[in-house]
Amino acid sequence: MKLDFSQVEDIEDLRAVPEGEYVCRVAEVRVSTSPSGHLRWGLRWEVVQGEFQGRTACWDSLHWTERGLSRAKYVLKVLGFEAEGQMELEAGELENRQALVVCVPEEREDPVSGIRRLMNRVPFSGYRALPAA
Secondary structure (H helix, E strand, O other), rough: OOOOOOOOOOEEEOOOOOEEEEEEEEEEEEEEEEOOOOOOEEEEEOOOOOOOOOEEEEHHHHHEEOOOOOHHHHHHHHOOOOEEEOOOOOOOHHHHOEEEEEEEEEEEEEOOOOOOEEEEEEOOOEEEEEOOO
């Protein structure tokens, strides 16, 4: 077998959709602890209309730390929650909520394997509420 890898990049592309803005729903919320020991909720955003409907647009996280609360508040408001004052909230309450989500590519290198991976991420303010029906 003769192979030519001269045009093959050394990067694993994990994106299911190209860069852009999509109407998405929170398809899954995974509750976990970060390496630094704080609580975080991983949100899997699924495209709900158009050419890429049903595909995972990206994953994003809400970090329940002093530093992460401003973004969490912003995202919750976009999702229709009244994030003012005190509130009780369970991770599952975010599921099926919708928003316009901006996906931008981000390249990361796995520190263990050295493999470069390309995936989508959401910028800090990369969410917008959907127009009222």
